[in-house]
Structures are given as C-alpha cells and as structure tokens.
Amino acid sequence: MSTATEPVRILPQSPANSGSDSGEGQLLEVSMGPQHPSTHGVFRMDVVLDGERVVRLKPVFGYLHRNHEKIAEHETYLGSMPYTDRLDYICSLTNNWAYALAVEKLAGIQVPERAEYIRIITAEMTRFLNHAALIGFLTQDMGASGTPLMYAFRERETILDLFESLTGARMMCNYMRFGGCRVDLPAGWLDQAKKFAATLPRFLEEFERLLATNEILMARTQGVGVLSKEFAVNAGVTGPVLRASGVNYDVRKVDKYGIYDRFAFKVPLGEHGDTYDRYMIRLLEMRESLKILNQALRDIPEGPIVDPKTKIRGFKPKPGEAYGRIEAPKGELGFYLISDGTANPYRYRVRSSCMMNLTVLEDLCIGHNVADVVVILGSIDIVMGEVDR
Amino acid sequence: MTPENIKSEVEASIPGCQLEIVSNPSPSGQHSLRIDPAHAVAIATFLRDAEPLRLDYCSNVTGVDWPGKEISEKVKVKKLVDGVEQEVEEIRKTQTIGHLEVVYHLFSMEKKHGPVILRMRTEDRAERVHLPSLTPVWRSAEFQEREIFDLYGVIFDGHPDLRRILMWDGFEDHPMRRDYVEPDDFEYEPTAHDEVLERARQHRTVMGPL
Amino acid sequence: MFGEGILKGLAETARNFLGSYVSKKRLTTVQYPEQRLPQIEAYRNFPFLVYDGDDWQQGLRCVSCFICEKECPPKCIIIEKSTDKKPDAVGKLQFYPKVFNIDVSVCMSCQICVEVCPFDAIKMDTDFELSSTDRFSGLLWDKKHLAKSNEHYHKIHPTEAAAVDAQLAAERAKIAAKTKATAEAKPATPTPPANANGAGPNAANQPVPTATEK
Ligand code: SF4
Ligand code: SF4
Numbered sequence: 001m002s003t004a005t006e007p008v009r010i011l012p013q014s015p016a017n018s019g020s021d022s023g024e025g026q027l028l029e030v031s032m033g034p035q036h037p038s039t040h041g042v043f044r045m046d047v048v049l050d051g052e053r054v055v056r057l058k059p060v061f062g063y064l065h066r067n068h069e070k071i072a073e074h075e076t077y078l079g080s081m082p083y084t085d086r087l088d089y090i091c092s093l094t095n096n097w098a099y100a101l102a103v104e105k106l107a108g109i110q111v112p113e114r115a116e117y118i119r120i121i122t123a124e125m126t127r128f129l130n131h132a133a134l135i136g137f138l139t140q141d142m143g144a145s146g147t148p149l150m151y152a153f154r155e156r157e158t159i160l161d162l163f164e165s166l167t168g169a170r171m172m173c174n175y176m177r178f179g180g181c182r183v184d185l186p187a188g189w190l191d192q193a194k195k196f197a198a199t200l201p202r203f204l205e206e207f208e209r210l211l212a213t214n215e216i217l218m219a220r221t222q223g224v225g226v227l228s229k230e231f232a233v234n235a236g237v238t239g240p241v242l243r244a245s246g247v248n249y250d251v252r253k254v255d256k257y258g259i260y261d262r263f264a265f266k267v268p269l270g271e272h273g274d275t276y277d278r279y280m281i282r283l284l285e286m287r288e289s290l291k292i293l294n295q296a297l298r299d300i301p302e303g304p305i306v307d308p309k310t311k312i313r314g315f316k317p318k319p320g321e322a323y324g325r326i327e328a329p330k331g332e333l334g335f336y337l338i339s340d341g342t343a344n345p346y347r348y349r350v351r352s353s354c355m356m357n358l359t360v361l362e363d364l365c366i367g368h369n370v371a372d373v374v375v376i377l378g379s380i381d382i383v384m385g386e387v388d389r
Numbered sequence: 390m391t392p393e394n395i396k397s398e399v400e401a402s403i404p405g406c407q408l409e410i411v412s413n414p415s416p417s418g419q420h421s422l423r424i425d426p427a428h429a430v431a432i433a434t435f436l437r438d439a440e441p442l443r444l445d446y447c448s449n450v451t452g453v454d455w456p457g458k459e460i461s462e463k464v465k466v467k468k469l470v471d472g473v474e475q476e477v478e479e480i481r482k483t484q485t486i487g488h489l490e491v492v493y494h495l496f497s498m499e500k501k502h503g504p505v506i507l508r509m510r511t512e513d514r515a516e517r518v519h520l521p522s523l524t525p526v527w528r529s530a531e532f533q534e535r536e537i538f539d540l541y542g543v544i545f546d547g548h549p550d551l552r553r554i555l556m557w558d559g560f561e562d563h564p565m566r567r568d569y570v571e572p573d574d575f576e577y578e579p580t581a582h583d584e585v586l587e588r589a590r591q592h593r594t595v596m597g598p599l
Numbered sequence: 600m601f602g603e604g605i606l607k608g609l610a611e612t613a614r615n616f617l618g619s620y621v622s623k624k625r626l627t628t629v630q631y632p633e634q635r636l637p638q639i640e641a642y643r644n645f646p647f648l649v650y651d652g653d654d655w656q657q658g659l660r661c662v663s664c665f666i667c668e669k670e671c672p673p674k675c676i677i678i679e680k681s682t683d684k685k686p687d688a689v690g691k692l693q694f695y696p697k698v699f700n701i702d703v704s705v706c707m708s709c710q711i712c713v714e715v716c717p718f719d720a721i722k723m724d725t726d727f728e729l730s731s732t733d734r735f736s737g738l739l740w741d742k743k744h745l746a747k748s749n750e751h752y753h754k755i756h757p758t759e760a761a762a763v764d765a766q767l768a769a770e771r772a773k774i775a776a777k778t779k780a781t782a783e784a785k786p787a788t789p790t791p792p793a794n795a796n797g798a799g800p801n802a803a804n805q806p807v808p809t810a811t812e813k
Contacts, residue, residue: 062555067540067564079672082709108416147612154627161639168643168723174709182714186641186758210611213604233445233498236529249446249498313670313715320415323449323494323504334449336494339415351449351494359532388555 027055032373034063039377040137041384045361052369057362061355064388072348077103077178077315080348085172087350088386091130093122093163094328096176101257102324102335103178107317109307115180116259117300121193122163122175123326124289124296128200129156130329131240131282131289132207134381138279139211141378142220148210155203158196165189178315180306194297200290208283221276225364225376228273235363236356239331241380244281245273251327262299263292278379316343323351330354330381350389354382392420395442395505402439403431411508421492421506426520429509430547433526436495436505444505447527449494450534452541454567456514457487486513489543491520493530511543514566522548540565640756643710643723645703645740647747655746657685660720662693667712667721675705676712691774701745703729704738719763725755 033044042063048056068087072080084099085092097119104111111119133156136149160170165186167173175182211217227237232245242249250267252260268284270277319341325334331353338347357380364380365373396408406428411421424432436444461482468477489511496503511518522545524530534545535554542563545551553560562569619625629636650658663680679698686692712721724747731737753760 062553062557065555069540070565070569073567075672076670078711079670082672082707082711105417106415151615157627165639165641168641168710169708172708174711183641206611206615210608211604214608215602215604218604231528234528236447236527238448247498249501254501313666318415320413320417321419322413322415322417323419323506324417325448332448334494336449336451336492338453347451347453349449349451351451355532356529359529 030370032370033060040382043382043384043387045373045377047365047370047373049370052371054365054368054370054373057365057373059358059361061358061384061387064384066389068389069348069350073344073346076343077317077345078312080345081176082172082174084350085174086385087352087389088328088330088333088354088383089171090133090383091126091329092171092173093126093167093175094326095333096173097123097258098324098326098328098333099335100176100178101326102322102337103317105324106320106322106337106339107178107315109179109310111180111258112304112307113259113301114184114303115305117296118181118185118305119176119258120260120263120296121293121300122166122173124293125159125162125193127289127329128286128293129159130381131286132156134378135207135211135279135282138375138378139217141374142217144211144217148207151203151207151210155200162189162193162196165192177306177310177312179310180304182306184305190297190300197290197293197297204283204286204290212280212283217279218276220372220375221279221379222274223272224275224368224372225379226272226274227360227364231360231363232273235360237331237360238353238356239327239329239381240281240285241278241331241357243267244270244277246270251325251332255325257324257326263295265291275375275379314343316341321347325351328353330383330386331357350386352386352389354380355387358382358387392422392505395436396422398439398441399432399435402435403428406432408432419504419506421508423508423510426509429507429521429523430526433493433507433523436507437526442505443497443499444495444503446496446498446503447493447523447529448496448504449492450523450530450537451492452537452543452565453490453492454514454541454565455487455490456567457485459484488512489514489518489541491534491537491543493523514542518542519544519546521546522551524548539563542566638725638755640758642725644708644727645706645724645729646701646710646712646721646745647724647751648699648742648745649720649722649749649752650746651749653748655743655748658748659695659742659746660718661696661699662718662720663696663699664718666715666717670715671706671712672709673705673707675702676700677702696742699742699745700739702739704734719767722752722756722759 028049030047030049031044032047033039034042036044039045042061044060044063046056046058046060047054068083071083075083081096081099084095087095103109132152133149136152139148140146163173164170166189167175167182227241227245229245229247232242233247237245238249238251246269248267248269251257253267265288268281268288270281317339319339321336321338323334323336325332327333332351333353334351336347336349336351337345340346361377361380364376368376392410396410399408400406407425409423411423413420436442459482461480463478464481465476466479467474469475470477491509493507493509494503495505495507509520511520520543522530522534524534524545525547531549532554534543534548535551537543538545538548538551539553539555540563552558556564564571615625649660651660652658663678665678665680668674668676668678677698677700678696681695681697683694684692685695708723710723713723729738749760749764752763
C-alpha cells in the first residue's frame with residue numbers, strides 16, 4: 001500500500017512524453033479508488049493514461065489489512081476458524097473447508113462420509129452463489145444496472161436461508177470443524193435443498209437468456225483483457241480465470257480432496273481467455289456445480305458428522321507442517337500451517353487466490369480504455385477481505 | 390517424485406549446488422528441500438523447465454520467522470576449588486542468531502503433480518537478509534515476495550518492484566516477525582479491555598491528548 | 600439480427616415484471632419493520648446466560664470456570680469469580696460469576712463459547728434489534744442483561760433446548776444416585792465440593808485444558 005497521491009496530476013515532461021503545450025501526448029496519472037463504486041471494495045489502482053488508453057496500472061491494496069495471519073498465531077487452532085469466514089466473506093463455507101482440510105492434513109484426521117457429503121453440498125452451493133453474484137456485479141460494472149444482480153441475489157437469498165438454517169448464520173457460517181462439521185442437517189433440510197435444486201435449471205436458463213447473447217455485453221467483453229495460457233500458468237492464476245484461458249487445472253480433479261472423485265462433472269474450459277470467456281466459464285461452472293449438488297443430495301448417507309476422536313478443547317497437533325488447498329469459487333485457496341506442538345499454530349498462512357489473480361491485472365489492462373479496466377477487474381473477481389487479509 | 394529423486398537430479402544437472410532434505414514429521418508427509426541461495430535461480434529454472442518435473446506453477450510463497458534461541462547445555466569443566474582440581478557442572482548458555490526462511494510451494498499444471506517444497510534461509514534476521522528473487526522464474530511470486538518483504542523484511546535481489554504491499558510506505562517495522570511489538574497507540578478507542586484502555590491512557594499521558 | 604440478444608433479455612425482464620402480478624414467489628421484497636420473515640430456528644446472534652427457575656441470580660448455570668473467556672477468539676468475555684459457592688444446575692456446590700461481561704461490539708457471534716462450555720450455561724440468543732445510543736457502555740452487557748431464563752431458551756431453540764434439558768436431567772439423576780450411595784456408605788462425610796476448574800457434568804467426555812495450555 002503506498003501513500004495516497006493527489007487524485008489527478010500531470011506527469012512531468014520526460015523524453016518519453018514530450019508533448020505539445022496543448023496537453024496532447026501528455027500522460028495523466030489517475031488514482032482510481034479506493035472509494036470508486038466499481039473497485040469491489042477499498043481497492044485503488046494507480047493508472048497512467050495516455051488519453052483514454054492505459055499505459056501503466058499498479059494495483060494498490062492493504063486498506064483492509066488486519067494481519068489475519070498474525071492474529072491466528074495467537075489463537076488456538078479452532079479459534080481461527082471464525083476468522084476464516086471473514087476472508088472471502090461471500091464464500092465463508094469454502095474458506096472453512098480449506099482451513100479444516102489443512103489442519104486435518106497436519107494432524108492426520110479422517111472425516112466421516114456424511115460430513116464429506118455435507119461439505120460438498122455446501123461448497124457447491126457456495127460456488128453457485130458466488131458465480132451468480134459475480135455475474136451480477138460484472139454486468140453492473142458494464143452498466144446493466146441492477147437487473148441481473150437482483151436476479152442473482154434472489155437466488156442467493158434462498159441459498160443463504162438454507163445456510164442459516166444449517167449453520168445459524170447467513171454469511172459468517174463458522175461451520176466446519178476439524179474432522180467433520182459442527183451440527184448435523186436439521187430435519188427437512190435435505191428436502192428443502194432438493195426442492196431448491198430443482199428450481200435452479202430454470203433460473204440458469206433465465207439468467208443465460210438475459211445476457212449471454214446481448215450485443216452490448218459482447219461488444220464490451222469479447223477480445224478485452226486477453227490472458228494467454230502460458231502467462232496465466234506462470235503468473236499463478238487459478239480458478240475460473242485460469243480455465244477461461246484454456247488451462248485444464250481444477251484442484252477438485254487434480255487433488256480429488258474430500259470425495260470429489262465420486263462425482264461426475266466436467267471442467268469447462270475457455271478458448272480465448274478474454275473477459276467474455278471468463279463470464280461464460282462461470283455460467284458453465286454453475287451448471288456443473290448443480291450436477292454435483294444433485295448427485296450429492298441424492299447419495300448422502302446417514303452416519304456421524306464428526307470424527308469422534310477429535311477434541312474441541314486442548315487440540316494440539318504434533319510438530320510438523322502441512323499445506324492444504326481446495327478449489328474455492330475464486331481459485332485455489334490454500335492454508336499453510338506449521339505446528340510446534342503447542343495449542344497455537346507457529347505459522348499460519350493463507351494463500352489467497354484473489355491476490356494472486358490480481359498479479360495479472362496490469363498486463364490485462366495495458367492498451368485498453370479506462371472503461372475496460374472496470375470490466376476486466378470485475379471479471380477477475382476479487383474480494384478485498386481475502387486480498388488484504 | 391520423491392524429494393530424494395529430485396535432489397539427485399538437481400545435483401546432477403547443476404554442479405556445485407547444495408540441497409538438503411528437510412523431513413516433515415507430521416502425517417501430511419510433505420517433505421521439503423532446502424536450497425542454497427547462490428544457486429536458487431538456476432535450481433528454480435531447472436525445476437520449471439526440466440522434463441520429468443515441469444513445475445510450472447508456483448502456488449504459495451511465504452516467510453517464516455525463526456528467532457534466535459537461547460540454548461543452555463550442561464558442561465563438565467575442571468576447576469580449582471579450594472586448591473583441589475574438581476569436576477564441576479556448569480550451565481553454558483549460547484545464543485543462536487536465528488534466521489528468516491522463505492518457503493515456495495510448487496506444483497505442475499502440465500503433469501498435475503506436487504507439491505514440491507523449496508526453502509531458503511537468510512543468514513540472520515538483522516543485516517544479512519538478502520535472498521535471490523524467484524519472480525523472474527515464476528511471475529506468481531511477485532506479490533507474495535513483496536508481501537514477505539513487507540511483513541518479514543527479507544530483501545529479494547532481482548525483484549522488479551520491491552515495495553511494501555500491505556502496510557503503507559512510511560511504515561518501518563515488519564509486523565509478522567515474532568518479536569514485533571505493536572505500538573501502544575494502535576487503538577485509541579476505549580473498549581471493555583482494561584489493558585487497551587490502560588495503554589491508550591498511558592499513550593495519551595506521554596503524547597498529550599488527542 | 601443486431602439487437603436480438605438485447606430483445607431476448609428484455610423479454611425475460613418483462614416476463615418477470617408481469618409475472619410479479621400473478622405469482623407471489625416473484626415478489627421477494629419483505630417490508631421489514633411491518634412485515635417479518637419467520638425466524639429460522641438455528642439463527643444465532645449474541646450469547647446469553649441461561650438460568651433455571653425464577654431467580655436469575657440463584658439459577659445461573661455458569662460456574663465461572665473461565666473456559667469460554669480463554670477460548671473466545673476476540674477475547675470479549677470478562678469474568679470475575681465469586682469467593683463463595685452455591686449449588687449449580689445439577690446440585691453440586693460451585694462458584695458463580697461475580698462479574699460476567701460480554702462486549703458485543705467486539706463479539707463476532709461465532710458460537711465458540713457455547714461449544715466449549717461444559718455446563719450448558721451459555722447459549723446463543725436470536726434478538727437482533729440491539730441499537731443503543733451509547734456505543735461503549737450500551738454494548739457492554741453485564742450479567743443482569745445477559746441472564747435469560749431456560750423458558751426463553753426453549754422458545755428460541757426448542758430442539759436444542761430439549762436435548763440439553765434431557766442431558767442435564769440425566770446428570771442430575773446420576774449425581775443424586777451417587778450422593779445417595781456415598782451417603783449410605785459413609786454417612787458422616789458430606790459430598791466433596793467439586794473443584795471449580797471444571798469437574799462439571801461433561802468433564803468425563805470433554806477434557807478440561809491443562810494449565811500449560813495458552
Ligand atoms: S464456560 Fe460456561 S460455565 Fe465456564 S465460565 Fe463460561 S459460561 Fe460459565
Ligand atoms: S460468540 Fe464468539 S466472539 Fe462472541 S462471546 Fe462467544 S466466543 Fe466470544
């Protein structure tokens with residue numbers, strides 16, 4: 001995070017930008033954000049413009065930095081669980097899962113079958129609501145003010161109600177535990193979820209018809225912000241943004257964590273790596289999520305939901321370290337833990353997918369107009385709670 | 390690919406490099422390789438490009454602080470006690486200097502394997518904190534190395550844009566170090582916590598009212 | 600045809616708009632203070648202290664064991680232990696909290712205090728209309744503010760409260776049987792008071808952290 005400069009200033013004349021007195025050819029440095037309505041939170045970009053064209057762009061963040069990693073070093077292992085909700089606050093259940101997975105790896109804890117199913121159900125619902133909300137926000141950034149976003153939120157509301165009746169909270173769920181989940185599904189929850197899943201295909205069709213062939217959307221997104229395959233891999237981009245560039249890498253398929261190997265689903269891939277592909281990939285992933293969700297709701301067995309050997313209090317893993325990662329809706333979310341045998345982790349590290357995906361923002365934006373910056377940023381899908389930690 | 394295989398392959402291709410396997414006792418079984426900073430870029434490039442490994446994706450880069458410890462050991466020394474030579478037990482204390490460590494988690498998107506974990510150490514925690522940057526090899530290390538520079542104070546030589554990333558530019562300390570002391574005025578608001586209240590009050594008596 | 604995609608999208612919005620006249624489902628807005636959604640049973644907001652019986656001072660289940668204070672992640676619980684003892688929910692002599700404060704401006708509704716409490720003394724409330732004109736003392740809740748009756752608990756979380764009551768009744772029966780047995784064996788010695796650091800009803804299956812733990 002660098003200190004704020006004045007919002008607009010004309011760069012001093014240099015050999016590279018020796019323009020005439022009329023101001024033509026001069027470079028303008030503009031600060032976009034941190035209170036810009038389309039920066040998805042308190043996020044700032046130092047943009048250098050040549051007319052409308054971006055010549056340099058430096059993302060500046062840290063406004064929401066609370067040193068989550070340091071706080072976690074002073075908490076017990078369980079005590080960090082509620083803080084993970086606040087990373088990517090749209091997808092608290094996948095954050096819970098990533099952390100629980102890392103601790104389970106560290107301590108060698110097994111998860112009972114039913115808990116694995118519940119985890120997959122909630123994670124896929126989370127992916128669904130994240131992608132739906134993202135498409136809403138992205139089109140909002142393009143000027144489709146409100147309608148797609150509100151349609152997405154209507155669906156999200158139902159999912160949040162399901163989360164609330166299961167976990168007690170809509171967004172800050174704090175639900176997963178090491179070796180399972182906190183409570184079992186309440187009576188009638190599965191039927192409600194099945195009923196809801198049955199309405200989703202209709203919503204998806206509606207959502208797709210609403211925008212997918214919209215000429216304005218295509219004009220604004222096709223060919224904008226093209227991310228090449230090789231560069232995406234080298235820059236550590238993950239999640240839908242990576243797959244939109246055509247790289248077949250989904251942690252659900254690669255690591256097969258949980259019980260993802262039991263489910264039949266495809267990994268959608270893009271061809272061009274432009275903003276339109278990143279938009280489309282999310283629509284397709286929602287369909288695949290729905291497939292997983294339906295299979296999981298059908299097959300979920302009875303049984304315990306938490307490994308009886310794990311303790312709530314006095315949990316002390318043996319010394320060692322572990323890196324656990326999952327495919328969160330925004331990309332690979334990893335937790336790296338070092339234990340020194342005490343009740344607090346010696347090192348607790350969050351590998352944030354949003355922050356890593358921001359690495360490529362400058363490369364995507366250079367040469368495009370300012371208005372495209374907003375769209376490209378929207379298609380990368382960042383949540384500042386996770387970028388700044 | 391076991392760490393032993395990787396070690397022998399790297400040593401065969403890069404003469405003079407030193408690798409050490411750091412075993413991990415936890416059930417995760419993720420063992421790591423400690424590489425020497427002088428050859429780090431060569432090793433990283435080899436790991437990224439060489440055929441059987443192709444670790445083209447550097448997922449996680451992070452710092453770990455290992456402050457110096459006081460190690461006390463008992464030693465037997467011969468001493469003259471009252472003119473007679475006797476063997477006396479003495480406790481000798483040695484202070485280790487500690488170091489900062491940087492950990493890289495590598496995966497292969499092409500071959501779908503991993504993680505391979507690399508570690509590098511600085512020589513101490515105060516002056517000799519330079520390490521070679523691996524950003525030229527994996528672009529994904531760019532922000533993460535900046536973060537380590539910001540929060541731990543490791544200086545990465547060869548990094549294209551080494552600035553603070555989460556803290557502001559004028560900030561001086563490195564808050565993730567284990568001996569970091571937070572300033573007494575970080576929270577002015579009186580909350581129910583007596584310590585915080587007390588600290589804020591003390592700060593005010595020293596610095597004058599807000 | 601250019602514009603076809605836009606028209607398709609507009610047809611969709613029109614369908615939704617017109618549909619809202621016929622289908623209640625499409626009208627999703629709830630006019631909040633006048634209309635309310637039914638409360639979801641699992642909903643949690645801030646913790647409260649359960650008491651049995653009518654007198655909140657006498658009936659508090661909390662034995663001031665400091666476990667929740669230690670485990671609360673943002674450290675927003677402040678407890679001071681009493682010097683004397685009184686019988687607790689299952690009839691053992693126990694300490695009680697002289698001061699029990701929760702700073703709800705710090706509390707993040709994580710429910711960890713509820714999970715770790717071995718005495719079922721602290722539970723989550725569902726009240727969410729908590730605005731106060733004083734943001735410091737108005738949001739620092741003391742024992743009196745926190746104490747709510749077991750009936751209230753039954754009203755807001757019926758399933759959970761029934762399970763807790765059944766478990767407590769079982770504990771009580773077990774202890775009564777034990778006291779009777781000891782009384783018959785050695786009539787002269789009274790039951791030893793339980794030590795304050797956690798020999799509670801659940802002590803057998805939930806180990807109490809040792810002093811070395813942070
Ligand atoms: S853990 Fe339960 S009994 Fe112990 S102090 Fe907290 S509320 Fe009271
Ligand atoms: S709900 Fe969480 S934050 Fe609030 S008092 Fe309980 S443990 Fe502390």
